[in-house]
Amino acid sequence: MLAMFGGSGLIAPGAALLGMSQQLVPGPALQAAGIPVVFGLTLAFMVSNAALQYGAARLAVSTTAIVMLTEILFASVSSAALGAAQFNSRILLGGSLIVLAAVLAAMAPSTPGQSGAKLH
Numbered sequence: 001m002l003a004m005f006g007g008s009g010l011i012a013p014g015a016a017l018l019g020m021s022q023q024l025v026p027g028p029a030l031q032a033a034g035i036p037v038v039f040g041l042t043l044a045f046m047v048s049n050a051a052l053q054y055g056a057a058r059l060a061v062s063t064t065a066i067v068m069l070t071e072i073l074f075a076s077v078s079s080a081a082l083g084a085a086q087f088n089s090r091i092l093l094g095g096s097l098i099v100l101a102a103v104l105a106a107m108a109p110s111t112p113g114q115s116g117a118k119l120h
Helices: 002-021 032-056 061-081 089-107
Strands: none
Touching (some): 032 061, 061 089
């Protein structure tokens, strides 16, 4: 879990600061009133990631795989809905294959002891 928080909390801002210092990306136009919003979104991001890690450690591997793979699908759909991306046949085919793989993995018969869930 430390690697995930380190990556999201240190590497991403570091890359943004490096890009801004090299004039590769523009700095955000942030007013003082927007700073609480930034901290609120940061806190929400960290809590949601912690909840995902907590839940994923306690679910069966097949269930966790479906949750993690459908995250890609929801990210693609939301980026298209927000106008940041456009759907084409390649995107739809890739998303369909990801969902199909997750469903097939979840439906595969498992042997006893392969559930992956921790018993507490």
